[in-house]
Amino acid sequence: MAVGALTTLLVCLYLVSAASATQSVRLDPSFTPYRLGAPVTIGLSLQIAAPPGQLPSALTEIEVRYPENLGFALSGLGKAVCSPAMLEAAGASGCPADSIMGRGNATAELRFGPQLVSERASVSIARAPDQEGHIALLLYASGPSPVNTQILSPAQLLPSSPPFGGRLNMQLPIIPSVPGAADVAIVALNVTIGPQGLTYYERAEGATLAYTPKGILLPNTCPHGGFPFAATFSFLDGSHPEARAVLPCPRRRAHRR
């Protein structure tokens, strides 16, 4: 009986280990424009890959750690808040324009019989009411076909330890696929947080004026070795692979005489 239990345990351990090896992850951050001391838009490209013909496990959480000394509070982003009820009722267009902090897209895969089918969704990132003293965000993804899907994911900016200045934690819901098939698997998430493509509005002297928010201020100096980023992905199969990336310091411009 003991041998049987041990065998079962070993099989389970093997399965967990095998499951952990079924997906690889990649993180590609960017600053646009990339100029020290300037306000920028942060780009995060997150990729998940499984062996050919296989679906990655369903993603349940992503935590992106970003460098120290990024001026989120000085960005002018997220001056208004959007509630989950607003997003659920009318999508991102139901939110105040001044609450939108970023945009992007996500790609998911699902299995229809023997075929793997891709679905692309647009993503909006909105400022939400603070949660337990932390800046809260909402990710809203909307994909029309082949499965009409709207996903609302809570996110928070949380403290982190050096060399990181904070971490963006995103909780992702399980997205059921067709009956009998594996859950929908997110394979790519490309988002920007910053003024790129955003228009805010303010009242001044009786008129409503449109403007582009400032952006996330970069420090005047580059940290030694570049700006470090890291992302931990949590999957339904229990695996937590990590991806790291460093944005090299920008080249100094040659001074012209």
Next chain:
Amino acid sequence: MTPQVRRRATAAVCGALAAGLLATATQYAHAYAGQSTQRAHAAHVLSATDTAHLRYVSSSGSLLLDEGKATGTLPGSMRVRLDLGTSFTGTFTIRASGGSIEGHGNATPHGSGTYESFSGTLTVTGGSGRYAHAHGHGNLYGTFDRNNYALVIKTTGSLSY
């Protein structure tokens, strides 16, 4: 109106100021018995309430330098260096009559909008002149104007020097 940093003279109004001095507390002297070569050391304990209206000076990443006028128990000028990360941390210098007071503090931001409020604690760690031996603790709260980076900081607490 451009969203660029605007040096508006009007900073955020953060509610009514509990005006002025809460109390000036005790003043006492210690004599060092049997040590005539040592100078008697006078200590002052103040229960202080101050308000500072600070304007933007410079920034780099999440670091912000503001300075301006402080009014209340210890009127003078105030300069703060803040790191506006997931929480607000920073150092301050108050230049008052007879010397300066230095310390550090941290605060948690609340809410969104043009004016972001915050609250936290501060510690006085030293100073110069008549405040060379200053120390104390207190609470702080205020607002941060996300348009022009101006700060209104209200402090209450006790100061020994």
